[in-house]
Amino acid sequence: MTFFTTNRSSEPNQNVQRTFVDVLYDHTGYLEANGGRLGPAGALNGRSVAVIGAGMAGLMAAYLLDQQGAKVTIYEASEHAGGRVRSVRPVPGDPAIFEMGAMRVPPSEQLFNYYAAQFGIKPGGQFPDPGKVNTNIIFQGGTYEWAAGLRAPAIFDNVSAGWDALAGYWTKHIGDNLADPSRFVYAQSNWQSLIYPYGPSSPEQGYSQISFYQGLVQAFVENAARWNTSPWTSQDFALFGALGLGSGGFGPLYPVNFAEIARLVVNGLETDQQFYPSGLGGIADGFVQRLRSSQIQFRTRVTGVAQTGDRPTVTFLPPNATRPATASFDAVVVATTTRSMEVDMGISSSPDWVLPDATGTALREIHLMNSSKLFVLTKRKFWQGTDLPQNIQTDGLCRGLYCLDYPDSDYGVVLISYTWGDDSTKYIALRDPRQRLETLLDSLAPGAPKFVRTLREQIVEDRTAMVDWQMEPQFYGAFKLNYPGQDTENADLYYQFLDESPAGIYLAGDSVGWCGGWIEGALQTGVNAAAAVANRIAGPGGLFPGSPMTQTSNRYTYGN
Known part of the structure; x- marks a missing residue:
């Protein structure tokens, strides 16, 4: 815009x-210094991760996790990747x-x-x-x-x-x-x-x-x-x-x-x-073409995300199916708009949603522009x-x-x-x-x-x-633009990936980032969420020094 x-x-x-x-935090500088990787190759071998949404944030997260050996299943409700690209x-x-x-x-x-x-x-x-x-x-x-x-x-x-x-x-x-x-x-x-x-x-x-x-x-x-x-x-x-x-x-x-x-x-x-x-969609195509052990399930609508035991579960409706299916994973990245998280998945109001109340409030209230x-x-x-x-x-x-x-x-x-x-x-x-x-x-x-x-x-x-x-x-909606007083809620959403979530569920997307409507905000949150997944599964050894997990959530005060 x-x-x-x-x-x-x-x-x-x-x-x-x-x-x-x-x-x-210089996301690009970190990747440049580490050969484009978040952490060691193979650190996530054999581990399963779900990414909900094949927009730019979801593709970014899936690409980085795939590089480390994770088997990523990407659920995409539409017939194409890229989201609003x-x-x-x-x-x-x-x-x-x-x-x-x-x-x-x-x-x-x-x-x-x-x-x-x-x-x-x-x-x-x-x-x-x-x-x-x-x-x-x-x-x-x-x-x-x-x-x-x-x-x-x-x-x-x-x-x-x-x-x-x-x-x-x-x-x-x-x-x-x-x-x-x-x-x-x-x-x-x-x-x-x-x-x-x-x-x-x-x-x-x-x-x-x-x-x-x-x-x-x-x-x-x-x-x-x-x-x-x-x-x-x-x-x-x-x-x-x-x-x-x-x-x-x-x-x-x-x-x-x-x-x-x-x-x-x-x-x-x-x-x-x-x-x-050549079209900005080439960025989405570039990520998709470079996925190795991961796959995108198109026309698959996610209807719920919850915690079962110590693992997150995803409920989804496959193409042409009349009944939903459920799968569990080592971690889940939810990379849709905040409104889709609320309307389609009921995330902010689900009794199984184990993230902080402030995150749910922010998810419900943050403003999206037409x-x-x-x-x-x-x-x-x-x-x-x-x-x-x-x-x-x-x-x-x-x-x-x-x-x-x-x-x-x-x-x-x-x-x-x-x-x-x-x-x-x-x-x-x-x-x-x-x-x-x-x-x-x-x-x-x-x-x-x-x-x-x-x-x-x-x-x-x-x-x-x-x-x-x-x-x-x-x-x-098209893109996030905060109303007066909502920057505090924006911070709750952006830094959610730093929370030690027992559910292993992490949020991403440009409506979670700091500049809605711009590809960069989506990519930043995708890198953050992937780092959180690697840290959850492999611990500090799953990331190189100075990773996105070193960001601090108290850098600014936006209000009372």
């Missing part, structure tokens, strides 16, 4: 974060792709880039984000052109000045310190001072306790001069809510906590985003060599439109609408892709008549696809 860009230099960032600020080819055999989930990756996603290099998955240049390519901005009936590489239109001057100053402060004092493990301590101190500050001179509430909207008021109304901006007016808030800095509206995110937005900046997730023409996409295939890349924009951002139904160039395909790909939160629920009842497409184009036509007219002529019939992640079985 992407919410904004800034007017800072487009030169590549030399200070690439090694980890996320809430994690402060879903690369769909509208024409079989053609390179054009609809990225229904993740679609761009910044350099700070270290684990992703580590495995992408191993699997031969290469970026193909800058993603066509607003301002990186010719962009049109449509706001309150007006259309504003934004030429590639230049400043955003003047209507954004005041909001951009303030936001760039604040984001620059975060980057300088926190983000840049994440590039060097020896400076993590400075990032930690500075981050703590923002999320939940101490002392009589500190603000009453930190970023973890206030909403995004409250944070904006605090920064750009009450303290505007500090951030190089005139006090924001109601018009500025309307503009920022509808279009951000010209790259997507923040309005649906106003209720989430301010720390979630700051994380995007300090973790480098909005910087130098790269486009992968998200929707609609793609069309076009006969050619009609925007090339013309005055038509390659990106359109609007305050209407479409919100964000992207024209995507897959260089080895003659077809064009247009992401007609990428929305989240309330903007995606506005039209969720339109279940027919053709009806939704026409509704979106009718909404866009008054502000971009030439583009819509040309697009209509170019659309390839019966090659339209859409997804509403909140409507997808076993997902029930």
Whole structure:
């Protein structure tokens, strides 16, 4: 997901974060130092592990455990691996792709880039984000052109000045310190001072306790001069809510906590985003192809996880079966969304659930955001060599439109609408892709008549696809974004793998991690869960020194 860009230099960032600020553990550095392994080969020979969910967290955990000799059974309810990394080819055999989930990756996603290099998955240049390519901005009936590489239109001057100053402060004092493990301590101190500050001179509430909207008021109304901006007016808030800095509206995110937005900046997730023409699904394929003694059971829905004696058990419904089956294992990794854990498996309310009560509460309460996409295939890349924009951002139904160039395909790909939160629920009842497409184009036509007219002529019939992640079985939402006060619950979920669970059940997934919606968060939790399994089965000798089990759960205070 992407919410904004800034007017800072487009030169590549030399200070690439090694980890996320809430994690402060270099997962990639550990794997690099140990030949890509968690511990000695053969340490888990003959031991059985279940992984529930073949998304990125589940595949990461299964891959590492498989390397150590474990026999891993992966239960996947759908027919494909990857979870929300879903690369769909509208024409079989053609390179054009609809990225229904993740679609761009910044350099700070270290684990992703580590495995992408191993699997031969290469970026193909800058993603066509607003301002990186010719962009049109449509706001309150007006259309504003934004030429590639230049400043955003003047209507954004005041909001951009303030936001760039604040984001620059975060980057300088926190983000840049994440590039060097020896400076993590400075990032930690500075981050703590923002999320939940101490002392009589500190603000009453930190970023973890206030909403995004409250944070904006605090920064750009009450303290505007500090951030190089005139006090924001109601018009500025309307503009920022509808279009951000010209790259997507923040309005649906106003209720989430301010720390979630700051994380995007300090973790480098909005910087130098790269486009992968071969499809991000190649990461999932790479893991699957390298599993040795493990297997994925597709179309197998898990309905329960419990403890029987000193071993965890999994209850599942095999394909075409009418009665569930049960199997026991040495350990279980549950790598689904938190909502699937609750709705499909009843984990948080099961009397057999032996994890701490705080974990169950967090699992039930943590907030997941909605998200929707609609793609069309076009006969050619009609925007090339013309005055038509390659990106359109609007305050209407479409919100964000992207024209995507897959260089080895003659077809064009247009992401007609990428929305989240309330903007995606506005039209969720339109279940027919053709009806939704026409509704979106009718909404866009008054502000971009030439583009819509040309697009209509170019659309390839019966090659339209859409997804509403909140409507997808076993997902029930797109990505985690914490409400005020929920960072404490997020910490309970992330650090659950450190608990000495008598049940041997460990949680993973991007909704357990610290940056929902990004592949990296899922991969980090997959590594954590695999380390916990190895530690449970083989003890400290199952891991190399300095493993993920050395992380500490009391690094930060997020609230009372």
